[in-house]
Amino acid sequence: MDEQLKHAPCGFLTLSEDGLILEMNQTLLKILHYSQDSLIGQHVNSILTVPARLFLQFYFFPLVKLEHRVEEMYISLETSKGEEIPVLINALLKSVKERTVVDCIIIPMHKRNEYENELLLAKKETEKALKAKHEAMAELETTLKMLENQKEELLELNQQNQKYKIETKKELELARIIQETSLTEPINNDKFQMEVFYNASGELSGDIYGIYQIDPNRYGIILLDVMGHGISSALITMTLHSLFQRLISAGFTVDFVMKELDSHLHKLFDNNEEARHYSTGIFLLIDTERQTIDYVNAGHPPALWQDPNGTQYELCSTAPPLGTFEGVVFKTNTFTYKKGGRLLLYTDGVDPLASDYLAPLLRNTTSLPLCKLKEEILQSLHNEKNVYHKSDDESFILVDFK
16 A cells, blocks of 8 residues: 555555455544554454444445445444444455455545534524514514504594693693692781792692781791692692681691691591601791790791891701601790891702701891892702702792881
8 A cells, every 4th residue: 555545534445355454544543543454354344333244244245246336335433442433435346466355435424424413403493493483474464463453542542642631731730820829928018028939840839838917916927848749749738728727817826737737637648658748847926016936847947037136046847747647746936036137938949958058148148138138049049950950849938027
């Protein structure tokens, strides 16, 4: 065997008519894990699997003797380690020196089997994907038909929704007008000068206030802030408004008024904890003859009282917000005021940090008329919104004691 054939890229094998191995190239020896010339003289069965032995005996040798050749026959060889190697064998019967031999070209099939398996797997996956595609298309057609049916329904619902939005907007606008109409006008006479500001963050507000002259010497000022803002809060403010208007006008004490408002909220949500709302509030009863102010602050931001000399006092909370706890005792606080003082009441939408900027503003504007002070506060509110982008109901009441 020449050198080129020994190291050819395929196996080469020469067999006798009886199946004895006469020659084998180095490539085949390496494939079968045998050493040089270790198989020469042995029967070819020593490198065949059991099925391949039967196949060569009953088919291969008869066919090669009959037709003198065999092309691309598939068999399996067995290595010295017992591993099975699928191969294709091409054989040619020829005479050499008055002797008949069979030359065989052997091509391992490892990669081809892998490719065939991959092709089979790809075919199965393609068939599966094609089936899924047909199913998806059928489902899509069903969905499209359903969407077409729903489209008409949605168009009709949209028309109804637009109509409802227009009607709701009209109703909310009417409710806003009613809510703002219920607010009392500031009192300006020989005893007081007042300025008020009221601004809802939406269509309706959770803030409500009332200013009342009870008799020639007594005046009541109340400011409430119901939790949240919007329709639910606005409805609650209106129920509270009718109650405190009647109580304050009748001249009841501040602690009694606040207790009645607290009881009203508890009764309102007695059987529905999920809908429960609470309200902060401050109520002042001013007696101009005695020059005293009685007040109760229920969880509300502290009102600011400023003496004529500029000294400030905070009218801080002494009770929890209305509607939070049963059996709360509302204690009246009283102080004597001097004419020439200034009072500021506000909701947390005006100053959520409880006099973080209002107290200095009030102190630095002592000489300003009340209308100018109102403008200063509104400008500060505008600046605060630009910085923090806050959105809440805003109300405040300014009072100058003449």
